[in-house]
Amino acid sequence: MSAKTRLPTGQEAIAVKGWLGAHKWLLARRASQVFFLAIFLVGPWLGWRIVDGTLAGSRTLKVLPLTDPFIALQGILAGHWPELTALVGALIVLVAYALIGGRMYCSWVCPINPVTDAAHWLHAKFDIPKGWQPKRHTRLWLLGTVLVVSGLTGTVAWEILNPITMVHRGLVFGMGAAWGIVVAVFLFDLFVSRRGWCGHLCPVGAFYGLLGQGSLLRVSASKRAACDDCMDCFAVCPEMQVITPALRGKGDETPLILSPDCTNCGRCIDVCSVDVFTFTHRFDRRIDDVTQPAKPHVAEKAA
Known part of the structure; x- marks a missing residue:
């Protein structure tokens, strides 16, 4: 050793x-995450209608549709066939992440990533025990379960619990109970399971990982x-x-x-x-x- x-x-x-050289990609990711939040928030906050909607589905400059393909897939399985615009938006996102790497969504866009990164930083700083570590393929089982439940119940099942969507909507329309989801994910990664949420459980990450296998x-x-x-x-x-x-x-x-x-x-x-x-x-x-x-x-x- x-x-x-x-x-x-x-x-x-x-x-x-130097400090900047040893953190350049981390700083670039934080800038990217802030950017993607900002372009959604300047509309309801400042009236600058650059992007309307949320990460689940949006329209940029009233022209470019973008749809989360994981949400679109749940909707289709639930029997709610999306409109053509939403399907085109999902296809655009599918192609983009298939080319650049599906799980870039997790580290460069997802608003939960800074929360779990902060939990891991504190976990390491205070040398907290590793804790319970679910198998990494657990998120694949959760992904499959979400899709099956969507099909059986006729609902976009994961959106009932999805912390990404809840936080994003909360920032636009008011956080409310969404803060509880943020705190729960943070505490889970800090005390229960090191890098547990993103690394072992999140079905969104599992979906984008499968999407980017040939990126x-x-x-x-x-x-x-x-x-x-x-x-x-x-x-x-x-x-x-x-x-x-x-x-x-x-x-x-x-x-x-x-x-x-x-x-x-x-x-x-x-x-x-x-x-x-x-x-x-x-x-x-x-x-x-x-x-x-x-x-x-x-x-x-x-x-």
């Missing part, structure tokens, strides 16, 4: 890249030979199991992270002081086997 595993997560990257945008460990075993990428990754096949691959084994569980959050790129990871496309299987010179310990640099 490298001595760097005893350093605070990301400290070496900050020393090498073009990928993270690659193209410089895996330079890895110094600091383990920071594993510490920050919300789906740490996706890293090992790419980072520990041998010979010509692909350096691409191909798992649909990857959210393309970019945090592994941020915290890697030797730049092992990068964003690329799924056809880029280039491997740089030139080992970079070992970097001195942060404490040695300070000395």
Whole structure:
């Protein structure tokens, strides 16, 4: 085990890249999340009708329809066939996330992501026990259950409980009981199950993961030979199991992270002081086997 595993997560990257360089993708994600909230909120709050609706279904500039395909699918199974405009909106979103990576929705758009990230940060800071960890395929079973229930009951079942929709509507029309959902998800991830909601239970994430299995945008460990075993990428990754096949691959084994569980959050790129990871496309299987010179310990640099 490298001595760097005893350093605070990301400290070496900050020393090498600077604070901004070691947080650029995190800051970009927060900016993206704020942007997607803002374009919905400026209408009811300021009267600027850029986007009408919510993440469930909207129309941009009164022209471009966008529909959450997971909600559209539940509606179809419930026997409520959407109007043509809603179907076109769902198709647009389907194609977009199929190309760029389905679970980018989870890390770049979803308003619950900052809540669960905050819970994980506190969980790590106070060294709270890992807690109950449901199997990761539990979210797939929940996804299937939601679709079956929608078909049997004639309702868009998940929208009764969906914290994403409740928070989004709450911000537009007033939070009310939606705060209870936010607090419940936060406390669940903080005390009950580390990264439990997004990583193990959320059927929305499961749906978008399936949608993006063949997506073009990928993270690659193209410089895996330079890895110094600091383990920071594993510490920050919300789906740490996706890293090992790419980072520990041998010979010509692909350096691409191909798992649909990857959210393309970019945090592994941020915290890697030797730049092992990068964003690329799924056809880029280039491997740089030139080992970079070992970097001195942060404490040695300070000395």
